[in-house]
Amino acid sequence: MIDSILLVDDENLFHLVFEDACSLLDIALSLKTFNSADEAEIYFKKIVETKSKKPDCIFVDLNIIGSTFDGIELIRRINFVHGDGVVIGIISSSNDDMEQTKAMKAGAQFWIIKSDKIEPRLEEFKKDFDGYANRTLQFKVYK
């Protein structure tokens, strides 16, 4: 089971869906959510400054309404500005190849497509998590 997960998504309803799905599938023990990429970046900066424990995994939405930058830029900043070491990827309803390539270049390790039936994808991700944590798994899209 993943110890802590951070979810960055502008849709509050999806926070609830994700929390319940994670709990039912025994994916994570603790879940922290943010509505905007800016809030998430501030939180991450604080973690780095105070040398607190980073979340084990970060799920970022592609288009975060109300943010000054998108999910791919947040991943790039977390990976290249604030230091990497966390499993990070996109969770979005989009299945755009170009965006997926951009996300991969920014350091995203996975891309989960949001839909009504997200549980099987999260279950598959749970199985792959260790591979992402020890950097042995390549970028993967969960359709």
Place this chain on the structure above:
Amino acid sequence: MIKFSDEVKDQLYKLAQQKNIYLEGNILKIIDAGDDKILQNYVKDARKKDDEMREKRLEITKKVQTQNDQLLEWKTKNEKTNEQLKEALDKAEKSEHKALKSKEEAEKSKEIALNDLDILQKRTQNQLIESIVKVSLWLISGVGVITTVMFAVTLFKGVENKIVESMWSNMFGILLTNSFSIIGTIMGVKYASSNGNYIKNKKCNCKCHD
């Protein structure tokens, strides 16, 4: 993992039995029940309850999410339809304006054409009258000249010709009378046509005929 003292365990069991209140959430996943079968059952029951509640909530949340998405889709569609309707309305208004302009232009053209026709008719009428007057005048003067010449010949020759004399006087009288009657008729026709035009023009100028 966390362990509970016997006192805490008793309180938890009592709460569950008496008030049906159980621990909820991820704390249940880190309880170390050890060999304590009662605590194991408690955690099992609590997790079952928690999972049931979460499943229900997940189902409802997903429904709401789907409905929200549908509402957003409908909203977008409605906005598009409204825009299309607005565009169609604008186009219809423009077409109506164009049609009104065309109608006005057609009415103006009709008026011009009618005026032209009227002028043409008048001109033809005038030409006809002119021809009639000319022919009549030539006839009158011709007959007058002929009878006068004949009468003059009889006078100069000293031949008494009663027929020519009476013919000249009669003819002259008739011609004179007829010429006046012809002139009178022409004047009458002219007056009548100009009066008719006056009435016609008066009608056209009247607002109720527009």
